[in-house]
Amino acid sequence: MTPGIEVPLASYQLIQNSQPIACYICGNDNTYSAEHCRCCYAPMALAHQARVTGIQPRTIALVGxxxxxxxxxxxxxxxxLSRRMQPLHVLTRGAFSISMQQTTTTALSHGWFPDKTPNEPDRWNWVHCQISSNKKRRPLDLIVxxxxxxxxxEEINHPNTFPVVRSMLSKCCGVxxxxDAIRLQSGDQTQDFSTMKLLSFLGDLERDRSIGGRLWRxxxxxxxxxxxxxxxxCESCFNDPVAFAESHALGMLRQCRDRFPRHxxxxxxxxxxxxxxxxxxxxRRRIPLRIEPRGIVEPLTWMVEQVSRR
Ligand SMILES: Nc1nc2c(ncn2[C@@H]2O[C@H](COP(=O)(O)OP(=O)(O)OP(=O)(O)O)[C@@H](O)[C@H]2O)c(=O)[nH]1
Ligand SMILES: [Mg+2]
Ligand SMILES: [Zn+2]
Known part of the structure; x- marks a missing residue:
């Protein structure tokens, strides 16, 4: 004989999850409990955070x-940035934002470079952080x-293979x-070509009307x-990056000067x-013999300055 058991219907869960939630990156609707967007695979935690805090973070694209x-x-x-107090410091938002820092510093402290980033967007690390400077400006929420x-x-060569790349670049308010300076210096032109491709893709992109688009018309x-x-x-690159670009990446530099005056x-x-x-x-793997960061914070400091200006 089968004993009777009581199973609560928990139908309140259906009502709670019936409202769709829009992906913060591509704007497509997803179910409430989705972990990644069904269209672009961006983490839905970004949309939930924006909803709970009421803050619409800006996005910065890190490309190459x-x-x-x-x-x-x-x-x-x-x-x-997370270990210092000034002049620019960050506060990460959401546990997922720390994975990036953890993976890299763990690898470097064990004497390895981190592994190549997998091509699948649902395996990428996303950083959502709040950046504050000592210039008494309001903190800036950024997603990178x-x-x-x-x-x-791949997305540039074959559109729609990785929609998240297109969504990110059309939404971002800074790039x-x-x-790779070593490859440029050794005469490897692929770096210059891929950078030119990226810049022309960016220049031809239709801007998203949301945050990035409104900020930069x-x-x-x-x-x-x-x-x-x-x-x-390549020490010469440190001494004068503009002269280095003029002698090793002239195509990229011309495109930048013609199309993107704010660079x-x-x-x-x-x-x-x-x-x-x-x-x-x-x-045989290339390993870091010592860690000696130089010029790491300056690009972000400049970017924060640019993004906060408007
Ligand atoms: N000499 C030197 N080599 C570096 C430095 N940073 C990275 N590398 C080398 O560049 C390789 C690639 O670095 P990654 O940061 O994984 O490159 P990535 O752009 O994330 O590559 P994908 O994940 O394939 O897009 C490392 O494995 C190192 O061999 C650096 O500061 N100095
Ligand atoms: Mg990578
Ligand atoms: Zn999406």
Whole structure:
């Protein structure tokens, strides 16, 4: 004989979850309990946070070709800013925002660079933080995802393969564009080509009417910070980033000067020196011999200044 059991219907849950919630990045409706947006895979935690706090954070796109140094740069930037009080410091919002910093600093402290960012957008790390400066301005809420370089270029070459990239770039109110200085200096033109592709994609994008679009009525007004990464291995880049761009990335520089008057050029490095280590399974891997961050905070300081100006 089967004993009778009581099962509560809990129908209140159906009513609670019946209201859709719009994705903060692409604006498409999702079910209340969704973890990632069904269209662009951005974390729905961003939409929930915006709803609860009533704050509409601005988005900054961190872009660059694969292995340009985006993950290492963003992880180090967040780690540095979260451990100091002034002049610019951050307060991360949401536990998910700390994963980025944790992954990078854990890898670096164990003597490795972090792994390549997976192409699947639901596996990307997103940072939502509140940035305050000592200039008595209101704190600025920012969202910065760590996108995979391959996914960014794939979306540019084959539209709609990674819709989150398009949504992010049309919504953002500033772009930090990273370029590998070592590869540029060695004469590898792919860095210059992929940067030019990115800039022309950005210039031709229809601006989102929401935050980014309202802030910068035309795309040409959008601030772009060009950052040469891995400058520890080319000192000339540190000394004069503009002269370095003129001699190694003239195509990118011309496009920037013609289409994006609001730009600035920086150089940075996270490692002080690099070497190689044999690892079981992975073969020969490039490793940081010491961590000596230089020029990490300056691009963001400039960007915050630009974004707060309007
Ligand atoms: N010399 C030097 N090399 C660096 C530095 N930062 C990163 N690298 C090297 O660049 C590689 C790629 O760095 P990532 O931050 O993973 O690059 P990414 O742009 O996130 O690449 P994707 O995830 O594929 O888009 C690292 O594995 C290091 O070998 C640096 O400051 N100095
Ligand atoms: Mg990465
Ligand atoms: Zn979405």
């Amino acid at each position: 070709a694969s292995a340009a140094g985006k993950t290492v740069y963003l992880g180090m930037l967040m780690d540095m 995802p760590d996108m995979a370089g391959e996914a960014i270029l 930090i564009l990273l370029i 035309t795309t040409n007004q959008i601030p772009i910070a060009i950052v040469f990464t891995k400058a520890d291995e 600035a050029i920086f150089a940075c490095s996270v490692a002080g020196a690099c070497g190689y280590r044999e690892s079981l399974g992975d073969g």
